[in-house]
Structures are given as structure tokens and as C-alpha cells.
Amino acid sequence: MVSLRNESHLSDLARRAGKATLGNPRQSAEMISFYAGFPDPGSLPIADVIDSTRVALEADGEWALQYGASAGDERIIEELLKKLARDQKIDAAPENILVTNGASQALSLIVDLLVEPGDTIISEAPTWMGAVANFNQAGADVRTVSVDDDGTNTSELRAILEELRSEGRRAKLLYVIPNFQNPMGVTMSLERRHELLAIADEFDLPIIEDDAYFDLRYSGAALPALYTLDSSGRVMYMGTFSKIMAAGMRLGWLIAHEDVISRLLPLKSDGGTSPFGSFVATEFAASGTLLEHVQELRALYHQRRDAMLAALEREMPDGTSWTTPDGGFFIWLRFPEAVEMATLVPACRARGVEISPGPIFYFDERGSNEMRLSYSFATEPQIDEGIAILAAEARKQLATVGS
Ligand SMILES: Cc1ncc(COP(=O)(O)O)c(C=O)c1O
Numbered sequence: 001m002v003s004l005r006n007e008s009h010l011s012d013l014a015r016r017a018g019k020a021t022l023g024n025p026r027q028s029a030e031m032i033s034f035y036a037g038f039p040d041p042g043s044l045p046i047a048d049v050i051d052s053t054r055v056a057l058e059a060d061g062e063w064a065l066q067y068g069a070s071a072g073d074e075r076i077i078e079e080l081l082k083k084l085a086r087d088q089k090i091d092a093a094p095e096n097i098l099v100t101n102g103a104s105q106a107l108s109l110i111v112d113l114l115v116e117p118g119d120t121i122i123s124e125a126p127t128w129m130g131a132v133a134n135f136n137q138a139g140a141d142v143r144t145v146s147v148d149d150d151g152t153n154t155s156e157l158r159a160i161l162e163e164l165r166s167e168g169r170r171a172k173l174l175y176v177i178p179n180f181q182n183p184m185g186v187t188m189s190l191e192r193r194h195e196l197l198a199i200a201d202e203f204d205l206p207i208i209e210d211d212a213y214f215d216l217r218y219s220g221a222a223l224p225a226l227y228t229l230d231s232s233g234r235v236m237y238m239g240t241f242s243k244i245m246a247a248g249m250r251l252g253w254l255i256a257h258e259d260v261i262s263r264l265l266p267l268k269s270d271g272g273t274s275p276f277g278s279f280v281a282t283e284f285a286a287s288g289t290l291l292e293h294v295q296e297l298r299a300l301y302h303q304r305r306d307a308m309l310a311a312l313e314r315e316m317p318d319g320t321s322w323t324t325p326d327g328g329f330f331i332w333l334r335f336p337e338a339v340e341m342a343t344l345v346p347a348c349r350a351r352g353v354e355i356s357p358g359p360i361f362y363f364d365e366r367g368s369n370e371m372r373l374s375y376s377f378a379t380e381p382q383i384d385e386g387i388a389i390l391a392a393e394a395r396k397q398l399a400t401v402g403s
Pocket residue numbers: 037101102103104105128130177182210212239240241242247251252
């Protein structure tokens with residue numbers, strides 16, 4: 001048997017990816033967890049999914065339980081195109097869509113399509129840790145732009161592209177999360193969206209628009225997707241059922257120019273993205289349950305956000321700042337510099353509170369006094385208790401430094 005202890009057997013990709021231990025998402029249920037972007041457990045629509053499953057199997061069980069088309073089953077494609085036209089105002093045809101194993105798969109397929117080791121990807125930082133892992137595994141040269149209350153910093157984007165041009169290089173990709181950015185919770189303004197597209201046109205830059213949280217807006221009006229503002233075909237738009245139905249469905253989608261889809265299809269050799277799950281999700285959407293469920297989720301997460309903002313206001317030491325999201329799951333918090341995540345994370349964990357340290361959202365060493373707070377998973381009483389513990393531990397650190 002080949003022993004993989006000898007690294008010479010491994011591919012470069014596997015070497016870059018390193019080793020992982022088996023994860024156990026159930027652990028979070030035993031803690032007050034502000035860690036993951038998990039949907040609220042109590043909101044998961046178990047009874048409705050049972051109904052949708054029964055209807056889907058009775059109507060077309062033979063095909064629900066068969067291999068499927070790589071691009072996705074035609075009925076889920078039809079439902080998604082309707083949803084996207086109605087909610088996101090995205091006008092797309094069946095040749096523009098790929099149903100994927102979560103938005104995560106859409107991202108890795110695009111990276112497979114465009115990026116060789118050493119190629120440049122431009123990404124927001126901080127950003128979603130799935131993207132951090134993916135771009136690192138690809139061996140990409142990642143250049144980062146910061147994010148402020150209006151979204152991606154477009155002046156920094158231009159500066160990076162000019163620098164690359166002066167080196168005789170170009171970026172293969174720009175990755176952005178315009179709505180309720182993960183981890184910062186901020187939304188890109190309309191002005192920035194236009195600026196970003198103008199820059200992308202000038203430098204012929206492909207864009208991944210990750211819109212995982214689009215439906216979960218609870219204040220302010222929806223802004224047009226980069227995909228709809230662009231007329232060049234350079235935007236690839238990702239979405240997911242994870243936050244609006246169930247993360248366990250592992251169903252997402254990619255909308256892109258048909259040339260992109262036809263190039264991605266041969267890279268997606270998986271016998272179809274869970275035909276069974278797709279049939280269930282189709283029924284869930286076609287029956288109107290999805291729309292109703294999204295309304296309930298908006299109200300729920302709105303309350304959770306308000307509870308967390310109130311707790312932060314009440315508890316946090318002076319010199320701490322945080323964002324106010326209009327939707328999604330996340331608040332980004334910056335402590336005074338003396339507060340170190342390396343100490344705060346274990347101290348909170350010892351008191352039953354799980355937090356996400358800032359550095360995991362960066363491609364370099366930044367973020368040691370920053371963190372993401374997810375308010376989707378913890379209940380309101382847990383939010384009150386957990387934020388009080390977090391603030392107490394931060395104060396302890398500040399007191400040590402001050403003494
Ligand atoms: C910004 C962002 N993109 C993509 C994903 C992945 O979604 P999926 O569960 O569809 O793979 C997540 C999940 O946390 C996310 O936060």
C-alpha cells in the first residue's frame with residue numbers, strides 16, 4: 001500500500017492544501033457559538049422539507065433517484081431562473097446557469113478554469129474563509145483590497161491593477177461579496193459598483209460576485225447586482241440555498257456567460273449535483289414555501305442582529321468599533337490593539353463561547369485585534385450572555401496591558 005506519510009506521492013495541490021483533522025459541526029451546539037455562518041438551527045424547515053420530499057418522490061421519483069445532468073436538472077434550473085428574475089432582477093437563460101454542490105463548488109470550478117499556480121487573484125480582505133482556503137490551495141498570488149462601509153476600496157483596486165500592468169502582469173480574477181460582506185457585514189454602494197465595473201472594463205478583469213446572503217436583507221433597498229450592471233459578460237454570479245433553505249442541501253448556483261458555462265461543464269464530473277436534493281429544493285421553491293420561509297428568516301435575523309448590536313453597545317470597552325449590517329449573518333468587530341485574538345479565543349472557549357478570530361479571514365498576518373461575530377446561530381439569551389463574556393475577557397486583557 002502506498003504510504004501517504006511519504007510526501008513524494010502527493011500532488012502539488014495536495015501539498016499546498018496540507019492536512020486537516022475531521023471536523024465536527026455538532027460541537028458548536030454545545031457552546032454559545034458566534035463562530036460559524038450556520039443558519040439558525042430552529043429555523044431549519046424540517047416539516048416542509050419532508051413534504052417537499054414526498055411530493056418530489058411521488059411525482060418523479062425515478063429521476064430524483066437517478067444520475068443527473070452536470071449542469072443541473074431542468075426543473076431546478078427553471079425555478080432558479082424564475083427566482084433570480086423575480087428577486088435579483090437577473091435575466092438569465094438555461095445556458096447561463098450551473099447548479100453546484102453549494103456556492104463553494106462554483107468558486108472552486110472557476111478557480112480551476114482560470115488560475116494556474118503563481119497567477120494573480122485580487123480579493124477583498126478580510127473575506128470569506130472558504131475563499132481564503134481555495135485561493136491558497138490554488139497557489140495563487142493573492143493581492144488584497146480593503147473593505148470599508150461602502151464596500152470594496154476601488155482606489156486600491158486600481159492601484160493594484162496599475163502595478164501589475166507595470167510588471168507586465170495581469171490579474172486572472174477579482175473576487176468580491178457586495179451584499180452583507182462575509183465577514184464584515186457591509187454592503188457595496190451603487191457608486192462603488194459602477195466604479196468597480198468601469199475599472200474591470202479598463203483592465204479586462206473577470207469578476208466573481210458572491211451573493212450568498214442576497215435574500216436576507218432587513219433594512220435598506222436592494223442594490224443591483226454587478227451581474228446586471230455589467231454588459232461585457234465578465235461577471236460570474238454565485239448564490240446558494242444554504243442560507244435560505246438548508247445548508248445541508250449542499251445546493252448552489254452559478255450564473256455566467258454561456259461561454260464560461262460551457263467551459264466549466266467538462267470540469268464538473270460529478271454525475272449531476274444531487275438530483276435528489278435538487279428535486280426536493282425545486283418542490284420547496286415551486287410550492288411558494290421558499291418565499292414564505294425567506295420572509296420568516298428576515299424577521300428572525302433582523303431581531304438577532306438588533307440583539308447583538310444592543311449587547312455590544314451595552315458591554316464593549318471604549319475604543320472598540322463594529323459594523324452595522326443591513327442583512328446577512330455577520331458583524332465585524334475591532335478591539336483596541338492591545339486585545340489579541342491569540343489570547344481571547346482560548347479564554348472565551350474556556351468559558352463556553354466560540355468566536356472567529358480576524359486572522360482566518362486574511363491572506364496574511366493581519367486581524368490580530370479583529371473578529372467576526374456571527375449572530376445567526378446563537379439564541380437571543382445566548383447572545384446577551386456570550387457578548388458579556390467576550391467583553392469581560394477583552395477588558396481583562398486591556399487591564400493587564402494597562403497595569
Ligand atoms: C460569502 C459566502 N460564500 C459562499 C458560501 C458557501 O456557501 P455554500 O454553503 O453554498 O457552499 C458561504 C458560506 O458560508 C459564504 O459565507
